[in-house]
Amino acid sequence: MNEFFAAHQHAFAYLIQAVRTCLLLVLIVAVFAPLEHFFAVRREKLFYKGWAVNFGWYFVNGFTTALLLVPPSALIAWGVHSILPTAVTGASAGLPTWAKMVAAMVVGEVGFYWGHRWSHEWRWLWRFHAVHHSATHISFLVNARAHPVDVVFSRLCGLVLLYATGLTSTAGAHPTLIPGLVIFVGSMWSYVIHANVRWRFGPLEEVIASPAFHHWHHTLEDHKDHNYSSMLPVMDRVFGTFHLPRAWPEAYGTGTPVAKTVLGQFLQPFAPEPKPPEHGGAPERALGN
16 A cells, blocks of 8 residues: 555645645635625626636646746745855844744735736736736636736746745755745735725725725726735835725726637737737737736
8 A cells, every 4th residue: 555655646746736726715715705795896696707717727726836836946046045145145044933924925025016017017928917917807716817927927026035035945944934825825815805895904005905906906997007016015105006096996807808718818828929900000008908
């Protein structure tokens, strides 16, 4: 029996990951589905337009993102520790774990902010990020609607700063603890800010991202390209991209054409970009929303 498990350990590891992914989905739905029913910004059917695509992306990313993230993370960790002096990468080595975690949430947010903003401003990154903005109804599972390339790039932007500041390291008893917690907490909060709930946090909206804050990031036309922070709106205050009125957006989505199916959305960013029209009209905007 031991030989059987040893011979199939990779298959069992993948099976365990699949079970965890499914159980987490059950828990997320159990928490957020009732909240969206009782506190909805806009009432929608249970099976709203695009729900199946959201579910599909949840499983795609649940099974692939971690695998895709490990190699570049290891390369970045090696590169950072090879280039930067130990005095820099080891500066926070003496901090207690809780202090490292708090600092990592702030430092990581700086990287996540700029990774997100670049995904709107750089054409080749927007091709992947447009998948996330293709949702015309914002619900908690829209958080899962994201191309794996987009997810990996965004997380790497935060992780590179954690390695550079020594808040996480490849050495030690638990080298993945801090980055794992940062990513997990950020991912769970992302379900909150995408949720179709009419919650406002009052003065705390200057401190922690709310559903209203992030819903304005998904607006179709009005005040596009704002609110890039995933947890700390102060980043948008500092870099001039904060927008949070009392009202909610009138419509969500993107003017960029995006395929309707998970497979189509996965393949579309890799396809050659359509040529602009040859007539004298202005070319269609391809960045931002």
